Amino acid sequence: MRTAKKAEKSQRQDIPLAPPLDTIGRKYHARMRTIHAASDSLSEGVVVPALREAIVEGVLAPGSRLSEVQVARQLNVSRTPMREAFAQLEREGLVTVLPRIGAFVRSVSVRDVEEIYTVRAALECLAVQLAADRIAALGRAQLDDVVSVMEVAVAANDPASYVDALDRFYTVVMTIADNRTLQESHAALIGPVRRVRRIAMARGGRMRASFEQSVRIRDAIVNHDPRVQDLMREQLQGACKAALDVLNHVE
Missing domain, CATH: 1.10.10.10 (Winged helix-like DNA-binding domain superfamily/Winged helix DNA-binding domain)
Structure with missing residues (x-):
């Protein structure tokens, strides 16, 4: 002991x-x-x-x-x-x-997590679809760059750096989507989203799973894959479950 x-x-x-x-x-x-x-x-x-x-x-x-x-x-x-x-x-x-x-x-409750991920699903599934429709050479380069940074953070087992890079990943996706109203709506959630994202990363294995799914989302955007929204939805479902598991364990 x-x-x-x-x-x-x-x-x-x-x-x-x-x-x-x-x-x-x-x-x-x-x-x-x-x-x-x-x-x-x-x-x-x-x-x-x-x-x-x-x-x-x-x-x-x-x-x-x-x-x-x-x-x-x-x-x-x-x-x-x-x-x-x-x-x-x-x-x-x-x-x-x-x-x-x-x-x-303010404390983070189970209801907070569920509501945040419900709204994220609506905004981010739309964002990846728009990004897949509008992706160009610059956007591909930006996605490749941020995915490389995410990979380094995973290899170093550095959750803080990984989450920062994941924030950048979503910023790049929103930029490629090129919808100001969508960007403003998503930006309004930035504080709560980052807070819950860090909670989710406390669950063992979540960082690796998040990275692997992010790579799939990147590939789907670049290749105009019609499954891109499904992949984004899977990412958010996994993140939501991880955050809830952490909160329930604490409670």
């Missing part, structure tokens, strides 16, 4: 820890200083993306209270952009704001 506990402790130590909130905040401040982000407000450019990342990566645990004063200090901003940021994150399903009480990191 002692050996098993020691092995379990060692295994946990091998998992890279997410950076603290103040480190995440400095990253987005640096981006704000670039030309492309110069027009963003502190809420849009720093507070929202930093808190979104911290919630998705588990730096801020479900149920944690988000103090305006403490968060503003950690992110090196005034309290002015905090309420606007909390309201945005509440719309994304990441935060719950209680009047006269405060903001809290």
